[in-house]
Amino acid sequence: MHGLAVLLFPAALMLFALAMERLESRLERLNVRGEHVEEFLESAQPEQLDTLATHGFPAALDEFRDRRSPANSETGDSIRVTQ
Template sequence: MTVWFVIAVPLVVMLFALFMERVENRLKHVAVRGEEVEEFLEQAQPNEVRALYGHGIGRALELFRIRRLGGRATKLRPRRVRG
């Protein structure tokens, strides 16, 4: 019984570490950079702040990027934010 325990524990720990590495890699690509958040907080307009409050940082940064591009992105039109 002890032999199986000695073999199983390192394997379980190794599999867990590999799984967590995959999760971390996905989060690195999805995460928002600190510089983007700082710039947003310094230059945000009221509708973008309402989007931050109502829909989260992802939607607020999307509106902020669209405004910075000057509305050139026709596919990403800002949605009306209820407020």
């Protein structure tokens, strides 16, 4: 029984490490700094606040950035981010 544990423990440890690495990469992608939150809350429109409530901060921040980008400011378009 101990021999089986000796063989399975390294494999289980490797799988756990790979799962934690995937989780870390997802969290890193969703990382938002405090300056972004302050800027968003100061000048967000109701549409972005609706997106914040329904889809979370990363999607709302993407919509906010799309609205403020030069390409969209000329046409006045607002792109809605859905997940």
